Amino acid sequence: MNRPSAPTNLAKNCAAWTRRGLMILGVGLALLGVSASVSNAQQPQPPNIAAAADLKFALDEVGAAFTRDTGKVVTLTYGSSGNFLRQIQQGAPFQMFLSADEGFVRQLADAGKTVDGGTLYAIGRIILFAPKNAPFKVDPELKDFRAALADGRIQKFAIANPEHAPYGLAAEQALRSRGLWDTVQPKLVMGENVAQAAQFASSGSTQGGIFAYSLALSQHVGDLGSYVLLPADWHEPLRQRMVLLKGADDTARAFYAYIQQPAARAIFRKYGFVLPGEGS
Known part of the structure; x- marks a missing residue:
């Protein structure tokens, strides 16, 4: 009777051990995956x-x-x-x-x-902003801004929506205090918030705007035009x-x-x- 050679038996044993090892490894990796998932689930989310x-x-x-x-x-x-x-x-x-x-x-x-x-x-404080190549120049008394509104140089002007944005309400109050609200109102482009108003004004989508001083002090905005700080007593604090x-x-x-x-x-x-x- 022919008997299997020793190398053949060894090969079969190695194959069985390999299959068993891969099964154990697979189970281990699956368990590690479950463990990792549980661990991640237990990690607190940032507030x-x-x-x-x-x-x-x-x-x-x-x-x-x-x-x-x-x-x-x-x-x-x-x-x-x-x-x-x-x-x-x-x-x-x-x-x-x-x-x-x-x-x-x-x-x-x-x-x-x-x-x-x-x-x-x-x-906070607010500023009057004019983008590069704006049709008016900023000044503390808003003289050229007033003239540009009157002669039609300004057709679009950005502020945040006063109904829910405090900086938009401050802009409205400042413009009312200078007697400019009725003139500028038909030209207004309302931002959903003050950052969007700043984006409209600094990108040139409008010909200027009133928004937060803090945004103008960032190079992302301030370098795109010129601005003047408006007096704090032109609006509620x-x-x-x-x-x-x-x-x-x-x-x-x-x-x-x-x-x-x-x-x-x-x-x-x-x-x-x-x-x-x-x-x-």
């Missing part, structure tokens, strides 16, 4: 922070500094304060709100949506208040505290905000 659009450049820097100094991460979402007010009232999952109008924070506090009454973190919302986690609370520290205050100051405890 979502609702922030007024005028904060875009300043708060991006503050957020980067916060992460560098603490190792914690937040997700910053920008928009008009009035729209955020409505979204939070309807249950949007934000953990903190930085409003350009402190009245919106007080409404949320009165409705029981917040941890407390919040903290004043900055006072843009008192900007922040607040923690119910359910805020430890990271959101740490970010709230960080904004009140010297490192963050220095960044806000750089972008033209008047800070609590400091003069105008």
Whole structure:
């Protein structure tokens, strides 16, 4: 009787061991995959922070500094304060709100949506902006702007929507204070928020605009034209208040505290905000 040679038996054994090993490896990888999925599911998501659009450049820097100094991460979402007010009232999952109008924070506090009454973190300013090749020149008294409105050089002019954007309301108030609102109103192009108004004006989509000083101080906007700071007494103060919302986690609370520290205050100051405890 012929018997299998030793090499043949060895080959069969090796093949069986290989199949068994691959099965074990496959099970192990599957278990690792399950383990990784469970681990990822257990990782806390960064808290979502609702922030007024005028904060875009300043708060991006503050957020980067916060992460560098603490190792914690937040997700910053920008928009008009009035729209955020409505979204939070309807249950949007934000953990903190930085409003350009402190009245919106007080409404949320009165409705029981917040941890407390919040903290004043900055006072904003507005500017008149003219893009490169604009048909008028900026000046502190708005003389050429007034003349350009009267003689038809300006056909499109950008501000944020005053109905829900505090900087748009401040722009309206400033124009009314100079007796220019009725003349400019038919020419207005409304931004959904102040950052969009700045985009319209700086890109040349309109022939100018009024928007946040903090946005003009960014090279992304300021280098695209010229501007003049408008007097603060031409409009109601843009008192900007922040607040923690119910359910805020430890990271959101740490970010709230960080904004009140010297490192963050220095960044806000750089972008033209008047800070609590400091003069105008």
